Amino acid sequence: MTRPPMPDHRPDRVPLWRHLAMFRRDILSTQPAKLYRARMAEFRLPFLRSFMVNEPDLVRLVLQERPQDFPKSARVAEGLRLLLGNSVFLTNGATWARQRRMIDPAFEGGRLRQTFPAMWDAALSTAARLSPGPLDAEAAMSHAAADVIFRTLFSVPIEDATAARVYHGFRAHQAAQPLMNLGALLPLPRWMPRFHTRRARATARHIRALITEMTAARAQAIAEGTAPDDLATKIMTTTDPETGARFDTAEMVDQVAIFFLAGHETSASALAWALYLLATHPQVQEDLAAEAAALDPWLQGGTAAPGFSILSKLPRTRDAFRETLRLYPPVPMLVREASRPEAFRGRPVPPGAQVIVSPWHMGRNERIWPDPHDFRPTRWADPATRAQARDGYLPFSAGPRVCTGAGFAMAEGVLILAVLLRRFRFAPHGPAPVPVAHLTVRSGTGITLEVTPRGSGQ
Ligand code: HEM
Numbered sequence: 001m002t003r004p005p006m007p008d009h010r011p012d013r014v015p016l017w018r019h020l021a022m023f024r025r026d027i028l029s030t031q032p033a034k035l036y037r038a039r040m041a042e043f044r045l046p047f048l049r050s051f052m053v054n055e056p057d058l059v060r061l062v063l064q065e066r067p068q069d070f071p072k073s074a075r076v077a078e079g080l081r082l083l084l085g086n087s088v089f090l091t092n093g094a095t096w097a098r099q100r101r102m103i104d105p106a107f108e109g110g111r112l113r114q115t116f117p118a119m120w121d122a123a124l125s126t127a128a129r130l131s132p133g134p135l136d137a138e139a140a141m142s143h144a145a146a147d148v149i150f151r152t153l154f155s156v157p158i159e160d161a162t163a164a165r166v167y168h169g170f171r172a173h174q175a176a177q178p179l180m181n182l183g184a185l186l187p188l189p190r191w192m193p194r195f196h197t198r199r200a201r202a203t204a205r206h207i208r209a210l211i212t213e214m215t216a217a218r219a220q221a222i223a224e225g226t227a228p229d230d231l232a233t234k235i236m237t238t239t240d241p242e243t244g245a246r247f248d249t250a251e252m253v254d255q256v257a258i259f260f261l262a263g264h265e266t267s268a269s270a271l272a273w274a275l276y277l278l279a280t281h282p283q284v285q286e287d288l289a290a291e292a293a294a295l296d297p298w299l300q301g302g303t304a305a306p307g308f309s310i311l312s313k314l315p316r317t318r319d320a321f322r323e324t325l326r327l328y329p330p331v332p333m334l335v336r337e338a339s340r341p342e343a344f345r346g347r348p349v350p351p352g353a354q355v356i357v358s359p360w361h362m363g364r365n366e367r368i369w370p371d372p373h374d375f376r377p378t379r380w381a382d383p384a385t386r387a388q389a390r391d392g393y394l395p396f397s398a399g400p401r402v403c404t405g406a407g408f409a410m411a412e413g414v415l416i417l418a419v420l421l422r423r424f425r426f427a428p429h430g431p432a433p434v435p436v437a438h439l440t441v442r443s444g445t446g447i448t449l450e451v452t453p454r455g456s457g458q
Helices: 016-025 056-065 074-084 093-107 109-129 137-154 161-176 198-224 231-237 249-279 282-299 308-313 315-327 359-363 377-381 384-392 406-423
Strands: 040-045 048-053 133-136 334-337 342-344 347-349 354-357 424-428 435-437 441-443 448-453
Touching (some): 048 056, 056 354, 056 384, 074 334, 093 231, 109 406, 137 161, 137 249, 137 406, 161 198, 198 249, 249 315, 249 424, 249 448, 282 406, 315 406, 359 384
Parallel strands (some): 048 354
Antiparallel strands (some): 040 048, 334 354, 424 448
16 A cells, blocks of 8 residues: 655755745645644744644634634735636635625535536546546546536536636646745735736736626626526526625626636646545555446436435545545645734734644644544544544635535535546556645646556446
8 A cells, every 4th residue: 555645844944045945846845744743833934924723723713713813815815816806715804705695505505416417427528538548637637627617607518619718728827827836925025016927917817808708698698588507697696685786797707717716726636636546545446436336327328417316325435535635635725814913822923924724734633633644535434533524624624714615526526536436447657746735736746647447337
């Protein structure tokens, strides 16, 4: 059994210049290994005080008990604003609360059931695109997750001309400006101007123009009574229970941009790591392929999709996906800012200090999880895991700013994995991946897998 790959860790003490240089490269390898045990860490940098909280009580304080006192960091917003405008991911206070009131109904349980056939179609299309031989798993899973988003949000597959242009636009934008590439966390003084490259501005403008086209067309279809009953229609026709207002087209463009970004980058990262973990744990993979026999009547029987309840027949696949999210949370760190003087474990935290909650370190916290760095999906069947998860499982964050798409992502991830494992066997190919934090946790060296079709009924 292979130990899942970890990033390199820096020594406990390094000179400031080296620390900053490492920060620029990747935030995971900047962290010392002792943070898997430490309850808290304080970084004092020339322009900023930064605290990472690794203790469940402090994490709960920041995310759940007093989130209003720890708003989203303005620094993170800077890097993302070009593309995301005033989207729910970046706003704070009353604007954020209003946006959530209008978005949340689209993701509640009943709606999730209605989007399930679109997820099923995307899973089948993903399987149809795979062929025997080496597979770039990250690219394939990005394609799959983007397809899910287009189908559920706008009722079009990724082959649709505008959808394909948005998808390629996102990739070009990230190449031009790695969105979360810790310009966001790097403590530049506030007076220093932020530079976005010309190409980054152009790609962001291009994507937003395409999304505006899709959103305006949908607004017209809603007005004419011809709109399909999908997530975009639901969000655009929801009125704020407090004000009675709907999103206007401009505000909807911001929200669609975050659904594409948050919805496909994260799921793609999780699915690619899940396939890698299963490739390196062949016995688990065989168990899940056997479990996925529950899908056979639909895989063999033509076009109709199974009902949402099929997920209850895939508990081990769900546990493997959960375990993947524990080890490789796609959003590795959540960045907040203290808005007033605080004290953490007796140490003063000044207003403006950066407060980091790290799903990466909590998921591997040696005080919480037994064998924290091992891939052991069966731990999720043990009742003790419930308490460990309450303290140390944060892939979707927690509290009022919890991911709106958590239920959606769990359904999509389990379904796509089950369909792929029923159709194919995956084996590692080439060097082991090295986790690095880009916008999401990706491999610095890619994730290549060898794909072999399974015979029918295996
Ligand atoms: C495995 C997949 C996913 C993971 C791991 C994930 C993780 C997260 C995390 C950690 C946050 C909180 C970030 C922070 O507070 O700094 C977040 C927020 C968000 N996610 Fe997800 N996400 C996933 C999929 C999705 C999907 C499929 C959608 C929508 C279709 C979505 C939409 C959002 C939105 C709109 C927010 C902002 C919520 C707010 O600030 O109130 N996510 N996600």
